[in-house]
Amino acid sequence: MALKMIVAEDEQSFREGILTLVDWKLYGIEIAGEAENGRQALEMIINDPPDLLLTDIRMPHLNGLDLIREAKAAGLEFRSVLLTGYNEFEYAKEAIKLGVSDYLLKPCMPHDIVRVILELKQKIEDSENEDKALSDLNRSWNRNIHLLKNQILSQWIQQPLMPLENRQSVLREVGMGLLPGPVQVGIIRIDSSNGPNAAASKRDLELIRYALLNITDETLQPLYGGNLEVFRHGGEMLWIGNYPDHMTHEAVEGAMKKLQLNLEAYLKLSISISISSAQRSVDTAHIGYQEAIEAMEARFYQGRGGIFFYAGQGKPQAAKSSILEDPFLQRIEKELLIALQNEQYELAVDAIEASMSHIRNNSGYSKAEVHLRSTSLILELQKFARERKVASIEWQDSFVNWIEQIPNMETLDDCSVVLQKIVQSIVEAVSNQKSLHRTVSATIELIKQRYNTNLTLELAAKETFVSNSYLSSLFKQELGVNFLDYLHQYRVERSKELLRQSYKIYAVSKLVGYQEERHFSSTFKKWTGLTPRQYQKNYNAE
Numbered sequence: 001m002a003l004k005m006i007v008a009e010d011e012q013s014f015r016e017g018i019l020t021l022v023d024w025k026l027y028g029i030e031i032a033g034e035a036e037n038g039r040q041a042l043e044m045i046i047n048d049p050p051d052l053l054l055t056d057i058r059m060p061h062l063n064g065l066d067l068i069r070e071a072k073a074a075g076l077e078f079r080s081v082l083l084t085g086y087n088e089f090e091y092a093k094e095a096i097k098l099g100v101s102d103y104l105l106k107p108c109m110p111h112d113i114v115r116v117i118l119e120l121k122q123k124i125e126d127s128e129n130e131d132k133a134l135s136d137l138n139r140s141w142n143r144n145i146h147l148l149k150n151q152i153l154s155q156w157i158q159q160p161l162m163p164l165e166n167r168q169s170v171l172r173e174v175g176m177g178l179l180p181g182p183v184q185v186g187i188i189r190i191d192s193s194n195g196p197n198a199a200a201s202k203r204d205l206e207l208i209r210y211a212l213l214n215i216t217d218e219t220l221q222p223l224y225g226g227n228l229e230v231f232r233h234g235g236e237m238l239w240i241g242n243y244p245d246h247m248t249h250e251a252v253e254g255a256m257k258k259l260q261l262n263l264e265a266y267l268k269l270s271i272s273i274s275i276s277s278a279q280r281s282v283d284t285a286h287i288g289y290q291e292a293i294e295a296m297e298a299r300f301y302q303g304r305g306g307i308f309f310y311a312g313q314g315k316p317q318a319a320k321s322s323i324l325e326d327p328f329l330q331r332i333e334k335e336l337l338i339a340l341q342n343e344q345y346e347l348a349v350d351a352i353e354a355s356m357s358h359i360r361n362n363s364g365y366s367k368a369e370v371h372l373r374s375t376s377l378i379l380e381l382q383k384f385a386r387e388r389k390v391a392s393i394e395w396q397d398s399f400v401n402w403i404e405q406i407p408n409m410e411t412l413d414d415c416s417v418v419l420q421k422i423v424q425s426i427v428e429a430v431s432n433q434k435s436l437h438r439t440v441s442a443t444i445e446l447i448k449q450r451y452n453t454n455l456t457l458e459l460a461a462k463e464t465f466v467s468n469s470y471l472s473s474l475f476k477q478e479l480g481v482n483f484l485d486y487l488h489q490y491r492v493e494r495s496k497e498l499l500r501q502s503y504k505i506y507a508v509s510k511l512v513g514y515q516e517e518r519h520f521s522s523t524f525k526k527w528t529g530l531t532p533r534q535y536q537k538n539y540n541a542e
Contacts, residue, residue, distance in 0.1 A: 038062025427480025
């Protein structure tokens, strides 16, 4: 399948290099036009909409971001790649909003451009194939009355009652299981993995969601006296149920815990739930929906698997200033970069922990703001790594994956793990160029020999004839990670070998040193983005 691409670059030599040094037809790419400024590129896009846009940020008349914004405002859809420089992070927030697919740092080689464009081409082709499969699935749903109910309820949670609208009569006409009177709105969010190897395809996820809705309906029917509708809104799972006068907070919480247990037992799913206060009727369902969304925001700080009730006025006050202007974070991130430059890796690790602790204690920051701050720090670390030449090309490429992951980080702990991994990778790259401290080397050998036992920091310190605090500090300084995290990561790597051999999860847990399967699963997911079961399923599917 040939895709059309427009190249917008004001530097003539660089633009001509992109067009002449690569045989784009060989890769199934048709150059639909080349532009030397943003205004010219916009005219091309409007006259002949492309599939791909490769554009510089800084151009005369119209910069790259304004070009994308105006083209999309005209209703045009395409994938875009930005050509950018180190000092242009101020555009990152706007680029994320505009859905920019990737970045290329100038100067870059032709093979770097080809790699990014071909990856994007593959995503477009995969998306079109999956969309076709999904459209086939959706056609079968059109024969079912549930789709009509779903559309009506989705509309009601998005907008207030319209003039002359009579929702009570609609309830009767389509046979909904709701009565006039108070209602409660709830949201179910699957605690999904964020890694690039998500265990379920889009089609699998559709089937999972369908089963989830059925189990939710069956589980919550008793709570709402049978007056309940479970439905989808985009990728979200919701319900609206009549709120009886005698309902208690304890009864609702008990039903939600039962729902979590049922979904874990039947679908192997972990879910988070948020619940609104009682609303007057379906006429104000949109208020209940907004309350449930607001309640779900607590999940970012409190973690997955929770049950979150709307707190009303008890919600924390929003931060007064932007997270990018937070003086504590500005200072601590400068200290982090200085510590890395001076090879004081213990201080670097402590700085990451301090910044995450500060954000947690000032949880008025929204998830989007934390994502933005994390992306800003990653770009600074990327710049540091490239300037110091401490990484291979393959390792540099991983930054692209980390930056892509950030907008999908579901919790603050996820962000923390990503930042820890980056700092750890920088330290490892430097450490590979020099000998480790003999105490650290001895401890690593001890971990290799006894990782499957109840090994602790205290035991390791005793074996190497040093204090607990000294060993912990030494690990951070030499490896960019504390002793326990290194131990967990080593166990996870060993467990992957066993999972690939189709061992049972509980058996793998014991074999790598965990007494409880739940502890093993949560640790595995923390350091890989997947549960052990998802990892095993992915490997078997290859």
